[in-house]
Each structure stands twice: as structure tokens, then as C-alpha cells.
């Protein structure tokens with residue numbers, strides 16, 4: 283990461299806890315050893331929950347220069363009043379515009395990485411946001427097909443990637459295909475090399491059904507879809523095991539055997555991750571030309587404005603973004619892409 287390129291952080295929904303956790307990160311930047319960052323969003327959303335110094339800036343470079351003066355914020359004004367815990371349409375537009383600018387600044391190279399603050403999917407859907415989440419939005423802005431990115435939730439002792447993400451559970455089984463499972467698996471494996479520097483990544487793949495289908499007696503997705511996708515990845519030279527029963531894949535001894543778990547649906551991956559690491563979980567989008575991370579938690583409207591929000595997951599997202607950017611830089615300097623083992 284070059285000296286003048288901070289991380290761009292979109293503040294997320296102005297009525298959520300994004301403004302509070304990023305302000306707390308700035309206040310704790312020395313103890314937490316955080317990289318320089320510039321926030322993007324409405325400065326009033328920070329003022330509503332924090333009485334520390336704010337430096338209104340006009341570019342990431344300017345934010346970097348003034349980082350020690352106050353929390354640097356590139357302003358995106360919300361059209362309405364901001365009341366913590368009470369989201370509205372104007373706030374959703376502000377969250378959307380902040381996200382757009384943070385991604386744009388990172389894509390053009392003015393910022394080293396993007397960290398996205400928590401948004402309310404419901405509020406965004408109501409103003410016409412057509413993507414299931416920020417993951418797919420960033421993928422589209424980067425020109426990457428949504429099936430070639432993967433949403434990884436990462437904590438100190440578990441990394442988990444769901445194949446299907448923000449769709450109703452009743453549709454998850456229908457959405458699984460050999461190609462989708464294989465492409466998410468490939469994105470996960472490449473992502474482990476490119477963002478975490480793991481030279482020979484090991485992937486463990488869950489089944490969908492109880493006991494991974496019990497040899498077809500409890501469901502056939504393992505035989506017809508997940509198994510063939512694993513075979514494809516193995517044929518490409520990747521170290522992949524599965525399909526394994528999901529209920530026995532996440533205890534301590536099991537987790538020691540793999541670098542990431544590929545799960546079939548959202549909660550199959552996110553429940554173990556959040557049970558183990560809610561306060562330090564990071565959401566990282568794999569398969570992008572830029573680095574994008576986010577804290578694992580949401581908008582927490584129930585506690586916004588009450589000074590109860592823990593900044594630790596946001597701090598972990600900043601550190602993960604810095605480390606991933608540095609990892610990619612080191613690979614590039616070695617003339618490598620990180621797209622396959624040894625490559």
C-alpha cells in the first residue's frame with residue numbers, strides 16, 4: 283500500500299452503527315494499529331453519535347494527509363434528518379451514494395481498498411437497489427460476473443463461504459448447480475492465495491442434506507451436484523474434501539483440517555462463523571480486482587445512538603483489507619497472479 287492511499291470506508295446506513303464504529307476505530311487507531319482510512323458519508327451521522335474531531339476532506343489523498351487531525355470524511359449529504367435507529371429513504375440513498383463513491387475511488391486507484399459499512403437490505407430494496415447485497419453490487423461495478431465472486435466470512439479460526447447467499451432458503455437447493463458450486467469453490471481457493479497468502483489452500487465442502495445425504499437416502503444433491511463439482515476442482519489440482527456432513531465440520535479439531543469451508547447456503551456458513559467470531563468477523567469479497575471487506579455485523583438499529591456498538595469487527599475489516607492489499611502487492615512483485623497453486 284503506497285503512503286498516500288488510505289482505505290475508503292463507506293459509512294453505510296446513516297441511522298445504523300456504521301458511523302459510530304468507524305469513529306471509534308479512528309479514536310483507537312494507535313492502540314489497534316489501524317491503517318489510514320477515509321470515511322465517505324454524511325458527517326452529520328457521525329456528529330449524531332460522537333463528539334470527537336471530524337476533518338471534512340475532498341479526496342482520499344487529502345484524507346490521508348489530515349488523518350491525525352480528525353476522522354476524515356468525504357461528505358455525501360443525506361437529504362433528510364438523521365436519527366440514529368430510525369432509517370429512512372433519504373438515508374438509504376446516502377448509503378447507496380457513499381458505497382458508489384467508495385468503490386469508484388478504489389477502482390480508480392485513489393484508495394488502496396474499500397471497506398463497506400453496514401447497510402439495510404430492506405431500505406436499499408425499497409429505493410430500487412436490484413442487487414441481493416453489496417457483494418453483487420461491487421462485483422458488477424468491477425465487471426465481474428456474480429457467480430465468479432464469493433462472499434467469505436473470516437475470523438481467527440474459521441473462514442466460511444456460502445455458495446448461495448441472499449435468497450429464500452426454499453430456493454437454495456434449486457439454485458445449486460455443478461458450475462456454481464465449482465466456481466464458488468474456485469473463487470474461495472484463489473482468494474485464499476491472493477488475499478491470505480496461503481500457498482496450498484485446503485477447502486472442505488459441506489453437503490446440503492443431513493449427514494451429507496446419507497448416500498442418497500436423505501437427498502441427492504451431494505451425488506448429483508456437490509460431488510461432481512468437487513471432482514472438477516480436484517481435476518484442476520486443488521486440495522478439496524467433501525461433501526462432508528455440515529454438523530460435524532465446525533468443531534475445533536475439524537476446523538484445523540481446512541483453510542476454508544464451502545457451505546451450501548447463507549446460514550450454514552454464517553451461523554458457525556458468527557457463533558465463534560461475531561465481534562471480529564470480516565466479510566471479504568473474493569474474485570474482485572480490488573480488495574473489499576466489511577464487518578460481519580449489520581446496521582444494529584436497535585442499539586444505534588446508544589454508544590453500545592463494538593468497533594472490533596470494523597477494525598478487523600480494516601486490518602484484513604490492508605493485509606489483503608499487501609498480499610496481492612507481494613504476489614504481483616513476485617510476478618504471480620495467485621490464480622492457481624504455484625502460479
Ligand SMILES: NC(=O)C1=CN([C@@H]2O[C@H](COP(=O)(O)OP(=O)(O)OC[C@H]3O[C@@H](n4cnc5c(N)ncnc54)[C@H](O)[C@@H]3O)[C@@H](O)[C@H]2O)C=CC1
Pocket residue numbers: 299303398399400401402403404416565576577578579580581582583584585590591592593594595
Ligand atoms: N455488511 C452489511 O451491510 C450487513 C448488513 N446487514 C443488514 O443489517 C440489518 C440488520 O440485521 P441483523 O440481522 O439484525 O443483524 P445485526 O448484526 O445488525 O444485529 C444483530 C444483533 O447484534 C447486535 N450487534 C450487531 N453489531 C454489533 C456491534 N458492533 N456491537 C454490539 N452489538 C452489535 C445488534 O444490536 C443486534 O442485537 C439487516 O437489514 C441486514 O440486511 C446484516 C449483515 C451484514
Ligand SMILES: NCC(=O)COP(=O)(O)O
Pocket residue numbers: 414415416417418433552565576
Ligand atoms: N450476511 C452477510 C451480509 O448481509 C452482507 O452482505 P453484503 O451486503 O456484503 O453482500
